[in-house]
Amino acid sequence: MVSKGAVTKQAILREGVETAYRVGLGGLTIGVLATACGLSKSGLYAHFSSKTALQLAVLDRARADYAETVLIPALATPRGEPRVRAVFERWIRLGLERQAGGCLFVKASVELDEQPGPVRDQLVRDHRDLDEAIAQIFRTGISEGQFRSDADPDQFAVDLMGTMLAFYHYHRLLDDGAAEARARRSFEHLLDAVRA
Amino acid sequence: MVSKGAVTKQAILREGVETAYRVGLGGLTIGVLATACGLSKSGLYAHFSSKTALQLAVLDRARADYAETVLIPALATPRGEPRVRAVFERWIRLGLERQAGGCLFVKASVELDEQPGPVRDQLVRDHRDLDEAIAQIFRTGISEGQFRSDADPDQFAVDLMGTMLAFYHYHRLLDDGAAEARARRSFEHLLDAVRA
DNA sequence: CGCCGGGGCGACCGATCGTGCTATTTTGAA
DNA sequence: TTCAAAATAGCACGATCGGTCGCCCCGGCG
Numbered sequence: 450m451v452s453k454g455a456v457t458k459q460a461i462l463r464e465g466v467e468t469a470y471r472v473g474l475g476g477l478t479i480g481v482l483a484t485a486c487g488l489s490k491s492g493l494y495a496h497f498s499s500k501t502a503l504q505l506a507v508l509d510r511a512r513a514d515y516a517e518t519v520l521i522p523a524l525a526t527p528r529g530e531p532r533v534r535a536v537f538e539r540w541i542r543l544g545l546e547r548q549a550g551g552c553l554f555v556k557a558s559v560e561l562d563e564q565p566g567p568v569r570d571q572l573v574r575d576h577r578d579l580d581e582a583i584a585q586i587f588r589t590g591i592s593e594g595q596f597r598s599d600a601d602p603d604q605f606a607v608d609l610m611g612t613m614l615a616f617y618h619y620h621r622l623l624d625d626g627a628a629e630a631r632a633r634r635s636f637e638h639l640l641d642a643v644r645a
Numbered sequence: 646m647v648s649k650g651a652v653t654k655q656a657i658l659r660e661g662v663e664t665a666y667r668v669g670l671g672g673l674t675i676g677v678l679a680t681a682c683g684l685s686k687s688g689l690y691a692h693f694s695s696k697t698a699l700q701l702a703v704l705d706r707a708r709a710d711y712a713e714t715v716l717i718p719a720l721a722t723p724r725g726e727p728r729v730r731a732v733f734e735r736w737i738r739l740g741l742e743r744q745a746g747g748c749l750f751v752k753a754s755v756e757l758d759e760q761p762g763p764v765r766d767q768l769v770r771d772h773r774d775l776d777e778a779i780a781q782i783f784r785t786g787i788s789e790g791q792f793r794s795d796a797d798p799d800q801f802a803v804d805l806m807g808t809m810l811a812f813y814h815y816h817r818l819l820d821d822g823a824a825e826a827r828a829r830r831s832f833e834h835l836l837d838a839v840r841a
Numbered sequence: 842c843g844c845c846g847g848g849g850c851g852a853c854c855g856a857t858c859g860t861g862c863t864a865t866t867t868t869g870a871a
Numbered sequence: 872t873t874c875a876a877a878a879t880a881g882c883a884c885g886a887t888c889g890g891t892c893g894c895c896c897c898g899g900c901g
Contacts (some may be wrong), residue, residue, distance in 0.1 A: 454848060468792060470761040479889065484840065491891080492849040500889060511768065559755040562818040563667040573819060607811050607827045608834075615812065616809030622758040631803045638804075650878060651870070675859065687861085688879040696859060843901090850895075858887070867878065 458496050465507040466514065466553060474557045474568060482522050505566050511553040512575050518543060520582060529590035530640065536586060537609070537636050541629060544617050553612050554579075555617055581607050587643075600643040608639050648804050654692050657682050660708065661703040662749060668837050670700050670753045670764060692828075707749040714739060716778060726784035726836065732782060733805070737825060740813050750775075751813055758836050761800050776802050796839040 464486050469477045479500060483493040497503040523535035544552065558576060559568040584602035591598055616632035619625040660682050666674045675696060679689040694701040717733035740748065754772060757765040780798035787794055812828035815821040 452847085457848080473669075475669075475757060480887075487661050489850050490889090491851075494890070497846095497851070509691075518785075528783060556755055558814065559752055560669060560817050562814075569818075588881085603823075604827055604830060607815060607824075608808075608831055610814065611831065612804075612805035612809030614810035616805050618754065618758075618806065618810060619803060622765075623772060626802075631800055634800060635804055635807065642834065642838075648877080653878080674857085676857070683882050687881075690860070691879070835847090845898100845900090847886105848889070848896090849900095851895105852890075852892085852894105856888080857887100858881100861882105863881085863883105864900080868876085870875095871873085 454496065457486075457488070461493060461496060461551065461641065462506055464512040465503065468512050469504075469507055470513075470553050471557065472545045474507065474553075475564075477504065477507065479507060491501065501567055502595075505571055507537070508553075508571055515554070517544075523586070529593040529595040530644075532586050533640070536583065540613055541616065541632060544613075544620055545629065547621075552621070553616060556603055580610070583609060583639070595645060596643045597645050605639065605643060609636070612636055612639065652690070653684075657684075657689060657692060658702055658706040660709050660750065661699065663708075665700075665703055666749050669756045669790060670703065670749075671756055673700065673703065673758075675699070692695070701767055704749075704753065704764065704767055704771070711750070711775075713792075719782070720838055725789040725791040728782050729786060729836070734780065736809055737812065737828060739815055740809075741825065743817075748813060748817075751810065775807070776796075790841060792839045793841050801835065801839060805832070808832055808835065 451596040455471055461482070465477060465482055468482055468485060471477075477500075479494055480490050483490045484570070486493060486591075497506065519536060523539060524533040526532050554572070554575065557568070558572055561572060583606040585598075587596065587602040587605045590596040591600060591602070612632055612635040615629050617629035619631070651669040655680070656716070658659060660679055663675060664678055664681065670675075673696075675690055676686050678808040679686045682689060693721055694703060715732060715735040719735060722728050736785075750768070750771065754768055759770060779802040783792065783796075783798040783801045786792040787798070808828055811831070812824050815824035815827070
Protein backbone atom coordinates (compact mmCIF):
# COMPACT_ATOMS: atom_id res chain seq x y z
CA MET A 450 0.00 0.00 0.00
CA VAL A 451 1.35 3.36 -1.02
CA SER A 452 0.84 5.95 1.65
CA LYS A 453 -0.71 9.25 0.69
CA GLY A 454 2.37 11.13 1.77
CA ALA A 455 4.55 9.23 -0.68
CA VAL A 456 2.20 10.08 -3.54
CA THR A 457 2.31 13.76 -2.63
CA LYS A 458 6.07 13.63 -2.37
CA GLN A 459 6.38 12.20 -5.85
CA ALA A 460 4.09 14.91 -7.21
CA ILE A 461 6.25 17.53 -5.50
CA LEU A 462 9.40 16.09 -7.02
CA ARG A 463 7.88 15.94 -10.48
CA GLU A 464 6.86 19.57 -10.24
CA GLY A 465 10.21 20.41 -8.65
CA VAL A 466 12.19 18.98 -11.54
CA GLU A 467 10.14 20.94 -14.04
CA THR A 468 10.45 24.16 -12.07
CA ALA A 469 14.18 23.77 -11.49
CA TYR A 470 14.56 23.18 -15.20
CA ARG A 471 13.40 26.75 -15.71
CA VAL A 472 14.82 28.67 -12.76
CA GLY A 473 17.66 26.43 -11.61
CA LEU A 474 18.12 24.56 -8.37
CA GLY A 475 19.00 27.70 -6.46
CA GLY A 476 15.99 29.51 -7.83
CA LEU A 477 13.76 26.70 -6.64
CA THR A 478 11.63 28.40 -4.02
CA ILE A 479 9.63 26.53 -1.44
CA GLY A 480 6.72 28.95 -1.57
CA VAL A 481 6.43 28.95 -5.36
CA LEU A 482 6.82 25.19 -5.56
CA ALA A 483 4.16 24.75 -2.89
CA THR A 484 1.52 26.82 -4.67
CA ALA A 485 2.41 25.05 -7.93
CA CYS A 486 1.59 21.78 -6.19
CA GLY A 487 -1.57 23.15 -4.60
CA LEU A 488 -0.05 22.89 -1.15
CA SER A 489 0.74 25.35 1.58
CA LYS A 490 4.35 26.23 2.19
CA SER A 491 4.54 24.36 5.47
CA GLY A 492 2.59 21.46 4.04
CA LEU A 493 5.24 20.95 1.41
CA TYR A 494 8.12 21.68 3.71
CA ALA A 495 7.00 18.89 6.08
CA HIS A 496 8.10 16.37 3.45
CA PHE A 497 11.70 17.57 3.53
CA SER A 498 13.94 18.44 6.42
CA SER A 499 15.54 21.40 4.66
CA LYS A 500 15.78 23.12 1.34
CA THR A 501 19.05 21.36 0.65
CA ALA A 502 17.31 18.02 1.15
CA LEU A 503 14.65 19.14 -1.30
CA GLN A 504 17.28 20.08 -3.86
CA LEU A 505 19.02 16.74 -3.44
CA ALA A 506 15.73 14.91 -3.83
CA VAL A 507 14.90 16.83 -6.99
CA LEU A 508 18.34 16.08 -8.35
CA ASP A 509 17.93 12.42 -7.54
CA ARG A 510 14.62 12.32 -9.33
CA ALA A 511 16.12 14.01 -12.38
CA ARG A 512 18.95 11.50 -12.42
CA ALA A 513 16.50 8.63 -12.27
CA ASP A 514 14.50 10.18 -15.12
CA TYR A 515 17.60 10.52 -17.26
CA ALA A 516 18.72 6.97 -16.62
CA GLU A 517 15.26 5.62 -17.36
CA THR A 518 14.83 7.64 -20.55
CA VAL A 519 18.31 7.51 -22.01
CA LEU A 520 20.75 5.07 -20.48
CA ILE A 521 18.65 2.02 -19.67
CA PRO A 522 16.92 1.77 -23.06
CA ALA A 523 20.27 2.31 -24.74
CA LEU A 524 21.76 -0.63 -22.85
CA ALA A 525 19.08 -2.81 -24.42
CA THR A 526 20.47 -2.17 -27.90
CA PRO A 527 23.40 -4.09 -29.44
CA ARG A 528 26.86 -3.24 -28.15
CA GLY A 529 29.14 -0.88 -29.96
CA GLU A 530 28.07 1.81 -32.38
CA PRO A 531 24.32 1.08 -32.19
CA ARG A 532 24.43 1.56 -28.45
CA VAL A 533 26.40 4.77 -28.72
CA ARG A 534 23.90 5.99 -31.29
CA ALA A 535 21.00 5.07 -29.04
CA VAL A 536 22.43 7.21 -26.25
CA PHE A 537 22.90 10.13 -28.60
CA GLU A 538 19.45 9.83 -30.16
CA ARG A 539 17.59 9.64 -26.88
CA TRP A 540 19.68 12.39 -25.41
CA ILE A 541 18.92 14.70 -28.32
CA ARG A 542 15.24 13.86 -28.13
CA LEU A 543 15.25 14.78 -24.45
CA GLY A 544 16.53 18.21 -25.37
CA LEU A 545 14.16 18.70 -28.28
CA GLU A 546 11.12 17.87 -26.20
CA ARG A 547 12.36 20.42 -23.70
CA GLN A 548 11.87 17.84 -21.04
CA ALA A 549 13.94 17.90 -17.90
CA GLY A 550 16.53 15.38 -16.88
CA GLY A 551 19.59 15.97 -18.96
CA CYS A 552 18.87 19.65 -19.08
CA LEU A 553 18.59 20.05 -15.35
CA PHE A 554 22.05 18.63 -14.85
CA VAL A 555 23.62 21.07 -17.23
CA LYS A 556 21.80 23.91 -15.58
CA ALA A 557 22.62 22.86 -12.04
CA SER A 558 26.23 22.14 -12.93
CA VAL A 559 26.84 25.60 -14.30
CA GLU A 560 24.87 27.17 -11.50
CA LEU A 561 26.76 25.50 -8.69
CA ASP A 562 30.22 25.01 -10.16
CA GLU A 563 31.63 27.70 -7.90
CA GLN A 564 29.38 27.18 -4.89
CA PRO A 565 30.59 24.38 -2.62
CA GLY A 566 28.13 22.29 -0.67
CA PRO A 567 26.36 18.94 -0.64
CA VAL A 568 24.33 19.66 -3.76
CA ARG A 569 27.44 20.43 -5.75
CA ASP A 570 29.12 17.32 -4.40
CA GLN A 571 26.22 15.19 -5.55
CA LEU A 572 26.32 16.83 -8.96
CA VAL A 573 29.99 16.03 -9.31
CA ARG A 574 29.33 12.39 -8.43
CA ASP A 575 26.45 12.13 -10.89
CA HIS A 576 28.49 13.76 -13.62
CA ARG A 577 31.42 11.43 -13.08
CA ASP A 578 29.06 8.47 -13.19
CA LEU A 579 27.59 9.62 -16.48
CA ASP A 580 31.05 10.18 -17.87
CA GLU A 581 32.13 6.72 -16.85
CA ALA A 582 28.96 5.19 -18.28
CA ILE A 583 29.56 6.77 -21.68
CA ALA A 584 33.21 5.75 -21.69
CA GLN A 585 32.18 2.21 -20.79
CA ILE A 586 29.61 2.05 -23.57
CA PHE A 587 32.29 3.24 -25.93
CA ARG A 588 34.68 0.56 -24.69
CA THR A 589 32.28 -2.17 -25.64
CA GLY A 590 32.55 -0.80 -29.16
CA ILE A 591 36.31 -1.20 -29.03
CA SER A 592 36.18 -4.76 -27.75
CA GLU A 593 33.64 -5.54 -30.48
CA GLY A 594 36.18 -4.33 -32.99
CA GLN A 595 33.94 -1.55 -34.31
CA PHE A 596 36.09 1.25 -32.94
CA ARG A 597 39.82 1.68 -33.23
CA SER A 598 41.71 0.01 -30.43
CA ASP A 599 43.79 3.13 -29.86
CA ALA A 600 40.75 5.41 -29.44
CA ASP A 601 40.44 7.09 -26.05
CA PRO A 602 37.06 6.38 -24.40
CA ASP A 603 37.43 9.29 -22.01
CA GLN A 604 38.18 11.66 -24.85
CA PHE A 605 35.12 10.41 -26.67
CA ALA A 606 32.99 11.02 -23.58
CA VAL A 607 34.26 14.58 -23.31
CA ASP A 608 33.70 15.23 -27.00
CA LEU A 609 30.18 13.83 -26.86
CA MET A 610 29.48 15.97 -23.82
CA GLY A 611 30.73 19.02 -25.69
CA THR A 612 28.48 18.25 -28.63
CA MET A 613 25.48 17.92 -26.33
CA LEU A 614 26.35 21.06 -24.39
CA ALA A 615 26.60 23.04 -27.59
CA PHE A 616 23.32 21.54 -28.79
CA TYR A 617 21.45 22.52 -25.64
CA HIS A 618 23.05 25.93 -25.73
CA TYR A 619 22.06 26.76 -29.29
CA HIS A 620 18.70 25.10 -29.07
CA ARG A 621 17.54 26.60 -25.80
CA LEU A 622 19.19 29.97 -25.58
CA LEU A 623 19.36 30.94 -29.23
CA ASP A 624 16.36 28.86 -30.32
CA ASP A 625 18.46 27.89 -33.33
CA GLY A 626 16.50 25.54 -35.56
CA ALA A 627 19.71 24.24 -37.09
CA ALA A 628 21.06 23.16 -33.69
CA GLU A 629 19.93 19.57 -34.07
CA ALA A 630 21.38 19.20 -37.57
CA ARG A 631 24.71 20.62 -36.41
CA ALA A 632 24.80 18.33 -33.41
CA ARG A 633 24.17 15.36 -35.69
CA ARG A 634 26.97 16.42 -37.96
CA SER A 635 29.34 16.79 -35.03
CA PHE A 636 28.32 13.37 -33.78
CA GLU A 637 28.88 11.68 -37.14
CA HIS A 638 32.19 13.42 -37.33
CA LEU A 639 33.14 12.03 -33.94
CA LEU A 640 32.19 8.52 -35.00
CA ASP A 641 34.05 8.77 -38.29
CA ALA A 642 37.23 9.54 -36.42
CA VAL A 643 37.10 6.51 -34.14
CA ARG A 644 35.75 3.81 -36.44
CA ALA A 645 38.09 0.94 -37.11
CA MET B 646 39.17 64.76 -15.86
CA VAL B 647 37.47 61.57 -14.77
CA SER B 648 34.77 62.24 -12.22
CA LYS B 649 34.86 60.29 -9.01
CA GLY B 650 31.52 58.70 -9.74
CA ALA B 651 32.81 57.09 -12.91
CA VAL B 652 35.74 55.59 -11.01
CA THR B 653 33.41 54.14 -8.40
CA LYS B 654 31.13 52.79 -11.08
CA GLN B 655 34.01 50.98 -12.74
CA ALA B 656 35.04 49.49 -9.40
CA ILE B 657 31.48 48.32 -8.85
CA LEU B 658 31.38 46.68 -12.26
CA ARG B 659 34.71 44.97 -11.74
CA GLU B 660 33.52 43.55 -8.46
CA GLY B 661 30.15 42.74 -10.03
CA VAL B 662 31.68 40.67 -12.79
CA GLU B 663 33.72 38.69 -10.31
CA THR B 664 30.77 38.12 -8.02
CA ALA B 665 28.41 37.15 -10.84
CA TYR B 666 31.07 34.75 -12.03
CA ARG B 667 30.52 32.85 -8.79
CA VAL B 668 26.81 33.20 -8.05
CA GLY B 669 25.36 34.06 -11.43
CA LEU B 670 23.67 37.19 -12.63
CA GLY B 671 20.46 36.39 -10.82
CA GLY B 672 22.32 35.71 -7.59
CA LEU B 673 23.98 39.10 -7.84
CA THR B 674 22.63 40.93 -4.82
CA ILE B 675 22.79 44.66 -4.35
CA GLY B 676 23.44 44.49 -0.63
CA VAL B 677 26.26 41.99 -0.91
CA LEU B 678 27.83 43.76 -3.84
CA ALA B 679 27.63 47.07 -1.98
CA THR B 680 29.47 45.83 1.10
CA ALA B 681 32.01 44.12 -1.15
CA CYS B 682 32.68 47.55 -2.66
CA GLY B 683 32.72 49.30 0.71
CA LEU B 684 29.57 51.22 -0.14
CA SER B 685 26.14 51.45 1.38
CA LYS B 686 23.30 49.77 -0.43
CA SER B 687 21.72 53.03 -1.55
CA GLY B 688 25.11 54.48 -2.38
CA LEU B 689 25.69 51.74 -4.89
CA TYR B 690 22.14 51.72 -6.11
CA ALA B 691 22.33 55.40 -7.03
CA HIS B 692 24.68 54.48 -9.88
CA PHE B 693 22.06 52.30 -11.54
CA SER B 694 18.40 52.88 -12.12
CA SER B 695 17.43 49.30 -11.36
CA LYS B 696 18.83 45.88 -10.73
CA THR B 697 18.22 44.95 -14.35
CA ALA B 698 20.32 47.93 -15.41
CA LEU B 699 23.06 46.73 -13.07
CA GLN B 700 22.94 43.26 -14.59
CA LEU B 701 23.11 44.68 -18.08
CA ALA B 702 26.05 46.89 -17.11
CA VAL B 703 27.89 43.94 -15.59
CA LEU B 704 27.22 41.92 -18.72
CA ASP B 705 28.48 44.74 -20.87
CA ARG B 706 31.64 44.99 -18.85
CA ALA B 707 32.21 41.24 -19.14
CA ARG B 708 31.71 41.44 -22.89
CA ALA B 709 34.24 44.24 -23.13
CA ASP B 710 36.71 42.22 -21.05
CA TYR B 711 36.30 39.21 -23.29
CA ALA B 712 36.74 41.23 -26.45
CA GLU B 713 39.79 42.95 -25.06
CA THR B 714 41.42 39.77 -23.79
CA VAL B 715 40.54 37.33 -26.54
CA LEU B 716 39.14 38.75 -29.74
CA ILE B 717 41.06 41.96 -30.29
CA PRO B 718 44.53 40.48 -29.71
CA ALA B 719 43.57 37.56 -31.93
CA LEU B 720 42.66 39.93 -34.73
CA ALA B 721 46.23 41.23 -34.62
CA THR B 722 47.60 37.83 -35.64
CA PRO B 723 47.87 36.62 -39.25
CA ARG B 724 44.63 35.56 -40.91
CA GLY B 725 43.57 31.95 -41.11
CA GLU B 726 44.73 29.19 -38.82
CA PRO B 727 47.04 31.33 -36.65
CA ARG B 728 44.14 33.63 -35.90
CA VAL B 729 41.82 30.74 -35.05
CA ARG B 730 44.52 29.34 -32.82
CA ALA B 731 44.97 32.67 -31.11
CA VAL B 732 41.29 32.78 -30.23
CA PHE B 733 41.42 29.26 -28.85
CA GLU B 734 44.60 29.83 -26.85
CA ARG B 735 43.42 33.02 -25.24
CA TRP B 736 40.02 31.57 -24.56
CA ILE B 737 41.51 28.55 -22.83
CA ARG B 738 43.81 30.75 -20.80
CA LEU B 739 40.82 32.79 -19.66
CA GLY B 740 39.26 29.62 -18.29
CA LEU B 741 42.45 28.35 -16.68
CA GLU B 742 43.08 31.56 -14.84
CA ARG B 743 39.51 31.33 -13.57
CA GLN B 744 39.06 34.87 -14.63
CA ALA B 745 35.65 36.12 -15.53
CA GLY B 746 34.57 37.21 -18.96
CA GLY B 747 34.01 34.17 -21.10
CA CYS B 748 32.90 32.23 -18.07
CA LEU B 749 30.25 34.69 -17.08
CA PHE B 750 28.55 34.36 -20.43
CA VAL B 751 28.29 30.61 -20.16
CA LYS B 752 26.94 30.94 -16.67
CA ALA B 753 24.44 33.64 -17.50
CA SER B 754 23.35 31.87 -20.66
CA VAL B 755 22.48 28.69 -18.87
CA GLU B 756 20.93 30.60 -16.01
CA LEU B 757 18.61 32.68 -18.13
CA ASP B 758 17.93 30.44 -21.11
CA GLU B 759 14.37 29.88 -19.92
CA GLN B 760 13.73 33.25 -18.30
CA PRO B 761 12.67 35.92 -20.79
CA GLY B 762 13.62 39.52 -20.23
CA PRO B 763 16.03 42.23 -21.35
CA VAL B 764 19.06 40.52 -19.83
CA ARG B 765 18.36 37.34 -21.72
CA ASP B 766 17.80 39.34 -24.90
CA GLN B 767 21.19 40.99 -24.50
CA LEU B 768 22.80 37.64 -23.90
CA VAL B 769 21.31 36.28 -27.08
CA ARG B 770 22.64 39.26 -29.03
CA ASP B 771 26.11 38.93 -27.53
CA HIS B 772 26.16 35.23 -28.19
CA ARG B 773 25.11 35.68 -31.80
CA ASP B 774 27.81 38.31 -32.21
CA LEU B 775 30.48 36.00 -30.85
CA ASP B 776 29.24 33.21 -33.07
CA GLU B 777 29.40 35.44 -36.10
CA ALA B 778 32.85 36.69 -35.15
CA ILE B 779 34.24 33.16 -34.94
CA ALA B 780 32.63 32.18 -38.21
CA GLN B 781 34.10 35.26 -39.83
CA ILE B 782 37.58 34.52 -38.51
CA PHE B 783 37.21 31.04 -39.89
CA ARG B 784 36.11 32.40 -43.26
CA THR B 785 39.33 34.36 -43.62
CA GLY B 786 41.07 30.99 -43.35
CA ILE B 787 39.01 29.70 -46.24
CA SER B 788 39.73 32.68 -48.43
CA GLU B 789 43.40 32.32 -47.60
CA GLY B 790 43.23 28.78 -48.89
CA GLN B 791 44.20 27.24 -45.55
CA PHE B 792 40.83 25.66 -44.92
CA ARG B 793 38.72 23.60 -47.29
CA SER B 794 36.42 25.70 -49.38
CA ASP B 795 33.49 23.41 -48.60
CA ALA B 796 33.95 23.71 -44.84
CA ASP B 797 31.02 25.24 -42.97
CA PRO B 798 32.08 28.25 -40.87
CA ASP B 799 28.93 28.09 -38.75
CA GLN B 800 29.48 24.43 -38.03
CA PHE B 801 33.04 25.20 -36.99
CA ALA B 802 31.80 27.92 -34.65
CA VAL B 803 29.36 25.51 -33.02
CA ASP B 804 32.01 22.83 -32.67
CA LEU B 805 34.49 25.23 -31.17
CA MET B 806 31.82 26.43 -28.75
CA GLY B 807 31.12 22.82 -27.79
CA THR B 808 34.79 22.21 -27.14
CA MET B 809 35.01 25.27 -24.94
CA LEU B 810 31.81 24.46 -23.09
CA ALA B 811 33.07 20.97 -22.32
CA PHE B 812 36.41 22.41 -21.24
CA TYR B 813 34.83 24.85 -18.81
CA HIS B 814 32.53 22.14 -17.55
CA TYR B 815 35.23 19.61 -16.78
CA HIS B 816 37.67 22.17 -15.54
CA ARG B 817 35.39 24.09 -13.22
CA LEU B 818 32.85 21.58 -12.00
CA LEU B 819 34.90 18.42 -11.95
CA ASP B 820 38.25 20.15 -11.44
CA ASP B 821 39.60 17.71 -14.00
CA GLY B 822 43.30 18.33 -14.58
CA ALA B 823 43.12 16.64 -17.98
CA ALA B 824 40.45 19.06 -19.20
CA GLU B 825 42.90 21.32 -20.97
CA ALA B 826 44.69 18.47 -22.72
CA ARG B 827 41.37 17.03 -23.91
CA ALA B 828 40.21 20.41 -25.15
CA ARG B 829 43.44 20.79 -27.09
CA ARG B 830 43.01 17.38 -28.65
CA SER B 831 39.43 18.20 -29.63
CA PHE B 832 40.60 21.48 -31.14
CA GLU B 833 43.39 19.86 -33.17
CA HIS B 834 40.88 17.31 -34.31
CA LEU B 835 38.56 20.06 -35.47
CA LEU B 836 41.36 21.74 -37.40
CA ASP B 837 42.52 18.49 -39.00
CA ALA B 838 39.06 18.00 -40.42
CA VAL B 839 38.85 21.38 -42.13
CA ARG B 840 42.37 21.92 -43.37
CA ALA B 841 42.76 22.06 -47.11
C1' DC C 842 -17.43 5.74 21.21
C1' DG C 843 -12.56 7.69 22.18
C1' DC C 844 -8.10 7.94 20.83
C1' DC C 845 -4.01 8.37 17.98
C1' DG C 846 -1.01 9.60 14.40
C1' DG C 847 0.02 11.06 9.67
C1' DG C 848 -0.79 14.90 6.55
C1' DG C 849 -1.64 19.38 5.93
C1' DC C 850 -2.78 24.40 7.13
C1' DG C 851 -2.17 29.24 8.79
C1' DA C 852 0.30 32.37 11.39
C1' DC C 853 4.54 33.92 12.39
C1' DC C 854 9.80 34.74 12.90
C1' DG C 855 14.12 37.17 11.63
C1' DA C 856 16.63 38.12 7.65
C1' DT C 857 17.20 39.93 3.20
C1' DC C 858 15.47 41.28 -1.13
C1' DG C 859 14.82 45.59 -4.58
C1' DT C 860 13.62 50.23 -4.36
C1' DG C 861 12.32 54.70 -3.14
C1' DC C 862 13.05 59.32 -0.21
C1' DT C 863 15.59 62.58 2.33
C1' DA C 864 19.91 64.06 4.61
C1' DT C 865 24.64 64.61 4.67
C1' DT C 866 29.14 64.57 3.11
C1' DT C 867 32.49 65.23 -0.58
C1' DT C 868 34.08 67.23 -4.67
C1' DG C 869 35.57 70.53 -8.21
C1' DA C 870 35.20 74.85 -10.26
C1' DA C 871 34.64 79.89 -9.61
C1' DT D 872 36.97 80.46 0.23
C1' DT D 873 32.51 79.76 -1.29
C1' DC D 874 28.92 77.13 -3.15
C1' DA D 875 26.28 74.38 -6.30
C1' DA D 876 26.43 69.90 -7.81
C1' DA D 877 27.72 65.29 -7.39
C1' DA D 878 28.27 61.32 -4.50
C1' DT D 879 27.01 58.70 -0.70
C1' DA D 880 24.65 57.52 3.67
C1' DG D 881 20.49 56.66 6.52
C1' DC D 882 16.16 55.01 6.82
C1' DA D 883 11.93 52.92 5.72
C1' DC D 884 8.64 50.33 2.75
C1' DG D 885 6.45 46.06 1.14
C1' DA D 886 7.60 41.61 -0.48
C1' DT D 887 9.66 37.25 -0.07
C1' DC D 888 13.03 34.17 1.62
C1' DG D 889 13.92 29.54 4.56
C1' DG D 890 12.22 27.75 8.61
C1' DT D 891 9.22 26.80 13.10
C1' DC D 892 5.28 26.42 15.69
C1' DG D 893 0.71 24.81 17.22
C1' DC D 894 -3.58 23.29 15.57
C1' DC D 895 -6.91 20.79 12.86
C1' DC D 896 -8.85 17.16 10.10
C1' DC D 897 -9.57 12.52 9.06
C1' DG D 898 -9.06 7.39 8.83
C1' DG D 899 -8.14 3.17 11.41
C1' DC D 900 -8.18 0.61 15.72
C1' DG D 901 -9.36 -0.54 20.31
